[in-house]
Amino acid sequence: MEDSNQSCSTNCKRQVNRGFFVLPHEMISEILCRLPTESILACRVVCKTWNEITQDPGFINILRKSHYQPTRLILKPLPVNDFDSTPNDLVLVDMENHITRRIPLERKFRELQVTCSCNGFLCMAPQKKLDPVVIYNPITRDRLILPPSNSKSVVLRQEVGLGFDPSTNNYKVVRAYSGLSCRRKVRRFEIISLGESSWRELTAPQRIGTLDVWGVIFLSGALYWTMRKGTSTIIVQFDLSVENFRFVSFPRGFSSRHVSLGLIDIRGIVTLVQGDSSAVKFWRIRHGKGEDELSFLLQNYYDTHVKWGGGFSCAFVRQMDKESYLVQVGYNNSQNERREHLSQYFPDQIQFLDLKLQGLPDNFRTLCFEPSLLPVPV
Numbered sequence: 001m002e003d004s005n006q007s008c009s010t011n012c013k014r015q016v017n018r019g020f021f022v023l024p025h026e027m028i029s030e031i032l033c034r035l036p037t038e039s040i041l042a043c044r045v046v047c048k049t050w051n052e053i054t055q056d057p058g059f060i061n062i063l064r065k066s067h068y069q070p071t072r073l074i075l076k077p078l079p080v081n082d083f084d085s086t087p088n089d090l091v092l093v094d095m096e097n098h099i100t101r102r103i104p105l106e107r108k109f110r111e112l113q114v115t116c117s118c119n120g121f122l123c124m125a126p127q128k129k130l131d132p133v134v135i136y137n138p139i140t141r142d143r144l145i146l147p148p149s150n151s152k153s154v155v156l157r158q159e160v161g162l163g164f165d166p167s168t169n170n171y172k173v174v175r176a177y178s179g180l181s182c183r184r185k186v187r188r189f190e191i192i193s194l195g196e197s198s199w200r201e202l203t204a205p206q207r208i209g210t211l212d213v214w215g216v217i218f219l220s221g222a223l224y225w226t227m228r229k230g231t232s233t234i235i236v237q238f239d240l241s242v243e244n245f246r247f248v249s250f251p252r253g254f255s256s257r258h259v260s261l262g263l264i265d266i267r268g269i270v271t272l273v274q275g276d277s278s279a280v281k282f283w284r285i286r287h288g289k290g291e292d293e294l295s296f297l298l299q300n301y302y303d304t305h306v307k308w309g310g311g312f313s314c315a316f317v318r319q320m321d322k323e324s325y326l327v328q329v330g331y332n333n334s335q336n337e338r339r340e341h342l343s344q345y346f347p348d349q350i351q352f353l354d355l356k357l358q359g360l361p362d363n364f365r366t367l368c369f370e371p372s373l374l375p376v377p378v
Contacts, residue, residue: 260315
């Protein structure tokens with residue numbers, strides 16, 4: 001027994017002298033999954049063992065669900081005026097540590113808009129033409145260019161959504177675009193699953209045939225489209241599993257004139273944020289009496305004590321904690337150039353706190369983003 005203990009002691013001393021202890025892979029995995037995703041990517045070059053652990057699909061899946069990986073922001077720089085030539089690389093924002101990091105894009109993708117995010121993937125597409133549509137992981141720089149559309153329509157505007165279908169364990173991309181066909185304005189929807197070779201057209205409800213789409217987000221297994229015609233606005237849900245459309249009914253007397261509308265996720269609940277010149281209302285989406293019925297229910301109302309308008313705007317991005325929200329505040333300066341910044345809004349205290357983040361573009365579009373090491377499905 002004494003010889004055995006002496007042997008173990010000698011082995012430990014050798015390991016210490018070499019500068020490392022041999023840890024079980026499970027323990028290394030537990031330590032690494034607590035690091036920021038970008039740091040984990042850097043750990044892959046440290047040694048063969050760490051590279052194998054962090055490449056393992058089981059580790060990547062645990063990492064995606066880990067509470068140690070807080071939601072980040074992806075910013076897409078926009079021009080501040082008609083003559084601006086701002087570089088169109090992406091900016092990753094770590095809100096917890098107040099850190100921003102530039103993510104270079106290939107030159108051929110710099111003019112694309114970032115339209116939607118899902119499970120660490122971004123969907124990027126042009127607004128004035130159908131192709132290319134790109135699925136991109138900004139952490140690993142992995143990307144997939146989707147097959148081109150067969151449509152020959154002249155495109156006026158398109159918005160492309162990306163979502164995950166749990167029933168097929170696959171990602172689906174849906175585009176809504178308005179175009180000209182025989183000099184008549186039409187609204188069309190197309191869908192493709194990642195790995196398929198071609199898009200197929202969806203049969204959309206007639207009442208949205210001439211509406212313009214102004215945004216799409218993926219929440220809780222469905223894509224939600226904000227659509228407008230003149231001063232009227234509707235919200236359309238597209239369930240990715242059954243591939244059907246449903247309308248979300250506004251309450252009687254609801255007016256979307258002279259207000260800003262945005263959809264955000266608040267604790268897993270799809271929430272419509274309605275802002276006017278001095279107040280904000282939060283409406284949650286709920287199921288109605290029928291299976292295909294959705295409606296809005298007023299949840300909160302706050303007086304912002306700020307007169308928005310005249311070039312000033314306030315868009316809600318997400319809830320930061322129980323007492324505050326992240327908002328994007330914008331204005332036009334004296335040269336009519338657009339300027340944006342991020343603030344923390346405390347509704348009960350009627351307080352706006354400028355976060356003073358370094359490295360933000362002057363003008364940008366914001367998306368919530370969950371970093372991931374998942375490879376883009378092909």
